[in-house]
Amino acid sequence: MSAADTPLLAVHGLRAAYGKIEALKGIDLEIRRGEIVTLIGANGAGKSTLMMTIFGRPRAKAGRIEFDGHDITGAATHQIARMRIAQSPEGRRIFPRMTVAENLQMGADATESNDVDRAASLERVLTLFPRLKERMIQRGGTLSGGEQQMLAIGRALMSRPRLLMLDEPSLGLAPLIARQIFDAIRILNRDDGLTVLVVEQNANHALRLAHRGYVMVNGLITLSGTGAELLARPEIRAAYLEGGRTA
Ligand SMILES: Nc1ncnc2c1ncn2[C@@H]1O[C@H](COP(=O)(O)OP(=O)(O)O)[C@@H](O)[C@H]1O
């Protein structure tokens, strides 16, 4: 198998737990270079845990995580960040007392990037989210929910990721703002070739955005396919699209 054929991320038989609560019960998942992959599922399915376990915390109890052909199972979060995996966690978690500019700087500090890289990344982020440009000296905590999400994604982008993982980026946002966030993900993928994993409860948007999707139920993957395939499946429509879980 040549390097180009190796998936960017490959997860095999991954298990993780919080004490006695088994949140991941043996997950297999692949993300190929240049793909947008979405992970959908109800609240409590284990989506955030999967994303966090890939990022090193909680630690995997069993199974294997490979990034670009390298085993990263059990690596510390800072080592994983240095391999240029970046995440925007659920609830955004920007630094509320720091300015927008300082928050972005923190993202660049996660990897060893030089000044030229930083300037290029910053320009990219501000082109993508012009609203952040107007708010550079404002504190993060004073931003609207949508702007905080833009900042969380922008901060992740400052580390020049090869894999960007976003946990429920549209959560709590007005539809118009959610659409801007999804559009930005599409642009990053199409124009920059960025590989993206998006965790979403908004299955409708997510499956339209993604090349492929995985459905998670109770710590297990129950279905996978292209976004279009999953959107067309009656059980997906019944469980995630027509039952009021699309908001
Ligand atoms: N910090 C934690 N401590 C204990 N249990 C947790 C913790 N975080 C999540 N869980 C449990 O793990 C399971 C998966 O949660 P989570 O990964 O947050 O699901 P999702 O992101 O799909 O909503 C749930 O049963 C949840 O209650």
Ligand SMILES: [Mg+2]
């Ligand atoms: Mg979650």
